[in-house]
Amino acid sequence: MINRLEELDSGTISINGEDITQQSKExxxxxxxxxxxxxxxxxxxxxxxxxxxxxKISEREVPPEKVNELLSLxxxxxxxxxxxxxxxxxxxxxxxxxxxxxxxxxxxxxxxEPFSAxxxxxxxxxxxxxxxxxxxxxxxxxxxxxDVQEAFKLGDxxxxxxxxxxxxxxxxxxxxxxxxxxxxxxxxxKDKFILSLQTSRHNQKSLFxxxxxxxxxxxxxxxxxxxxxxxxx
Amino acid sequence: MDFxxxxxxxxxxxxxxxxxxLILTVASMVLSTSVGITVGILLTRFQKLSNPVLGFVGVIQxxxxxxxxxxxxxxxxxxxxxxxxxxxLYGLLPIVRNTYTxxxxxxxAVKDAxxxxxxxxxxxxxxxxxxxAFPIILAGIRTATVINVGIATLCALIAAGGLGEFIFRGIxxxxxxxxxAGAIPASILAVLLDATIGFIQKKPASRRTWVTMGVSIVLxxxxxxxxxxxxxxxxxxxxxxxxxxxxxxxxxxxxxxxxPMEIKEMEISLMYQALYNGDVDxxxxxxxxxxxxxxxxxxxxxxxxxxxxxxxxxxVNGETLERYPEINEALDVIANQLSDEKMAGxxxxxxxxxxxxxxxANAFLRExxxxxxxxxGSSEDPDIIIGSKAFTENFLLAHIFAQVIExxxxxKTKLQLGFGGTKLxxxxxxxxxxxxxxxxxxxxxxxxxxxxxxxxxxxxxxDVIYNDVKKDFAEKHNLRWLKPLGFNNTFALMMRTEHAxxxxxxxxxxxxxxxxxx
Numbered sequence: 001m002i003n004r005l006e007e008l009d010s011g012t013i014s015i016n017g018e019d020i021t022q023q024s025k026e027x028x029x030x031x032x033x034x035x036x037x038x039x040x041x042x043x044x045x046x047x048x049x050x051x052x053x054x055x056k057i058s059e060r061e062v063p064p065e066k067v068n069e070l071l072s073l074x075x076x077x078x079x080x081x082x083x084x085x086x087x088x089x090x091x092x093x094x095x096x097x098x099x100x101x102x103x104x105x106x107x108x109x110x111x112x113e114p115f116s117a118x119x120x121x122x123x124x125x126x127x128x129x130x131x132x133x134x135x136x137x138x139x140x141x142x143x144x145x146x147d148v149q150e151a152f153k154l155g156d157x158x159x160x161x162x163x164x165x166x167x168x169x170x171x172x173x174x175x176x177x178x179x180x181x182x183x184x185x186x187x188x189x190k191d192k193f194i195l196s197l198q199t200s201r202h203n204q205k206s207l208f209x210x211x212x213x214x215x216x217x218x219x220x221x222x223x224x225x226x227x228x229x230x231x232x233x
Numbered sequence: 234m235d236f237x238x239x240x241x242x243x244x245x246x247x248x249x250x251x252x253x254x255l256i257l258t259v260a261s262m263v264l265s266t267s268v269g270i271t272v273g274i275l276l277t278r279f280q281k282l283s284n285p286v287l288g289f290v291g292v293i294q295x296x297x298x299x300x301x302x303x304x305x306x307x308x309x310x311x312x313x314x315x316x317x318x319x320x321x322l323y324g325l326l327p328i329v330r331n332t333y334t335x336x337x338x339x340x341x342a343v344k345d346a347x348x349x350x351x352x353x354x355x356x357x358x359x360x361x362x363x364x365x366a367f368p369i370i371l372a373g374i375r376t377a378t379v380i381n382v383g384i385a386t387l388c389a390l391i392a393a394g395g396l397g398e399f400i401f402r403g404i405x406x407x408x409x410x411x412x413x414a415g416a417i418p419a420s421i422l423a424v425l426l427d428a429t430i431g432f433i434q435k436k437p438a439s440r441r442t443w444v445t446m447g448v449s450i451v452l453x454x455x456x457x458x459x460x461x462x463x464x465x466x467x468x469x470x471x472x473x474x475x476x477x478x479x480x481x482x483x484x485x486x487x488x489x490x491x492x493p494m495e496i497k498e499m500e501i502s503l504m505y506q507a508l509y510n511g512d513v514d515x516x517x518x519x520x521x522x523x524x525x526x527x528x529x530x531x532x533x534x535x536x537x538x539x540x541x542x543x544x545x546x547x548x549v550n551g552e553t554l555e556r557y558p559e560i561n562e563a564l565d566v567i568a569n570q571l572s573d574e575k576m577a578g579x580x581x582x583x584x585x586x587x588x589x590x591x592x593x594a595n596a597f598l599r600e601x602x603x604x605x606x607x608x609x610g611s612s613e614d615p616d617i618i619i620g621s622k623a624f625t626e627n628f629l630l631a632h633i634f635a636q637v638i639e640x641x642x643x644x645k646t647k648l649q650l651g652f653g654g655t656k657l658x659x660x661x662x663x664x665x666x667x668x669x670x671x672x673x674x675x676x677x678x679x680x681x682x683x684x685x686x687x688x689x690x691x692x693x694x695x696d697v698i699y700n701d702v703k704k705d706f707a708e709k710h711n712l713r714w715l716k717p718l719g720f721n722n723t724f725a726l727m728m729r730t731e732h733a734x735x736x737x738x739x740x741x742x743x744x745x746x747x748x749x750x751x
Contacts, residue, residue, distance in 0.1 A: 003349055005345070005348065005349060025351075026351045026352070026353050027351070028351075029348070029349060029350060029351030030350070030351035031351075034346065034349035034350050036342060036345060036346050036349070037342075038340075038342030038346075039342070039346070040340075040342045040343045040344075040345055040346020040347065040349075041343070041346070042343060042347070042360070042361060042364075042365075043340075043343070043365070044364045044365055053350075053360060054350050054351075056360075057350065057351060057352050057353075057356050057360070058351060097346075100350070101350075110349075
């Protein structure tokens with residue numbers, strides 16, 4: 001809806017105070033980076049052409065230095081540029097998908113389950129790299145995922161949706177510690193310990209810090225400990 | 234060895250026909266490709282239309298080629314134009330379908346990502362859909378091209394030229410070399426065109442190559458139409474392939490009368506319509522054809538007695554006649570019962586009045602007090618098979634034979650109508666695949682026995698030729714000529730009556746005088 005692949009039935013969406021229906025769909029989409037689960041790279045072009053294409057369609061050249069910069073950013077060697085899409089692994093393709101979204105320096109990036117088609121190891125590696133990309137710190141990223149752990153690991157803020165209704169909008173800690181309703185609580189219960197860990201890591205805290213944190217209720221600490229041992233055996 | 238001699242002596246003709254063939258194919262493919270791809274793309278944008286449109290284009294594909302040519306004839310006349318239109322229509326289906334399918338089946342993820350990054354509809358087509366569908370579209374073009382090289386041979390029947398000229402002349406004259414001289418280059422052409430497109434598929438050409446190719450194709454086409462539009466003679470003749478090639482056809486006629494005319498080659502059944510439409514001015518018709526009356530045509534008098542008599546009679550396979558001698562008696566009933574006028578009248582009922590063949594045959598027999606069944610000739614388990622060549626009069630005679638035989642004897646018959654050439658049906662009766670068909674004395678004499686007009690002193694006496702063919706057919710081929718039916722369906726040059734009257738032409742000599750006057 002945000003890049004108007006689906007149109008609004010009611011209400012408005014504004015970016016920087018501007019209603020998105022007030023500009024052409026194409027211009028709106030060109031100002032937003034877009035990364036999807038199946039990468040959607042064009043199989044008949046090589047990697048360089050794929051990255052440059054975003055600029056080409058909006059008549060904004062992507063200079064070669066920029067392409068190289070993007071590559072080093074996502075941690076891929078330069079010689080990959082002349083390869084075809086099919087020659088790359090799934091993880092590499094997804095990195096290129098990200099590079100493509102960044103090619104025109106959009107302020108906003110939409111990511112539709114970007115990591116869910118990858119195997120576990122590649123996924124967590126990519127998630128870690130993604131977290132550490134300083135380049136992304138200045139951007140607004142909206143990431144859709146079914147993976148609760150991923151949401152807690154990557155998200156600064158989380159919107160929990162069920163059946164089209166927003167159940168809760170808040171920081172990971174808020175969701176964990178003060179669920180808005182039973183649905184949220186029930187939904188997070190099973191993974192609570194792991195989530196707590198991930199949340200703590202995200203906040204640069206260790207389990208030890210977490211257990212010593214006076215803001216965390218003793219009940220939560222108990223849950224975390226129970227989960228930890230349950231997980232251990 | 235003979236074959237090579239034939240090829241070498243016809244080399245320039247083979248070259249011309251190959252070029253004509255190539256032009257027909259390429260011109261129609263340029264049209265099919267541009268229209269087909271456009272329609273295919275539009276269908277992906279208006280998907281509700283895709284089923285009806287693909288269905289419609291598919292129906293065109295199922296129309297028999299000759300039927301489509303016949304259908305286009307009254308609208309576009311004869312020659313290159315209707316031929317290219319027909320080929321264009323045949324080329325559409327594979328291209329439209331492959332373009333549509335190719336684009337529809339582009340990976341949805343790729344489309345989604347491309348739209349999401351902000352491509353317009355046109356950019357999506359240009360950068361994503363067309364490049365990805367390209368191999369499938371090209372496969373469609375290849376299929377269409379190979380099909381069209383084959384169908385283009387049929388265009389010889391409507392005076393559009395091409396390698397079909399050799400093939401059809403070869404079939405009607407039973408000249409294997411001539412058939413091969415048309416068929417082999419056509420096959421090579423198909424393979425070469427297919428390979429050329431395949432080469433483009435493997436090596437996506439640069440823009441410059443495409444432009445060069447496009448320009449050269451256009452130049453060839455323009456050159457062809459300019460050269461093709463030149464008409465030097467005062468009248469245009471439309472002759473069928475058999476008449477053009479036979480020694481006793483136009484070659485001898487021209488030698489005797491001197492007739493400098495531009496000649497267009499076309500199918501017998503299409504000639505009359507073409508003359509009526511004014512596409513041609515002179516045709517080689519048959520003197521008993523029903524369309525003479527229907528189209529108000531005039532037969533020119535053969536004042537130098539060039540054409541031999543063509544008396545029609547049933548010919549029967551010798552073994553069949555021994556087994557069922559009653560056939561002879563049965564068919565005796567209709568001997569000498571059909572005058573020239575009578576036969577022309579019956580032909581007109583079919584061609585002009587669009588009456589059923591079986592009904593017309595039945596009505597004629599009722600006049601002779603023979604009350605036969607119109608269902609005759611449809612036995613699943615026949616004793617005898619009755620054949621015919623592919624024109625109205627022969628169809629009618631075959632029906633008459635079937636009805637008389639089933640009425641007068643207990644034999645069951647089956648009709649097998651529409652043999653494409655004299656030699657084909659002749660081979661069929663010799664091999665016993667059919668038992669009876671109506672043949673003409675002149676054809677038997679000149680074509681089947683391969684005698685020439687020099688072998689007899691007097692063509693004007695019908696009995697001389699009848700007795701001669703009867704004797705030779707029995708001795709050489711064990712085929713029996715029964716009694717003639719009465720009419721003489723000879724070749725005749727024909728013109729539109731008002732045209733001939735305005736030029737004051739009544740005889741072939743008169744036509745020659747007109748053609749040679751300045």
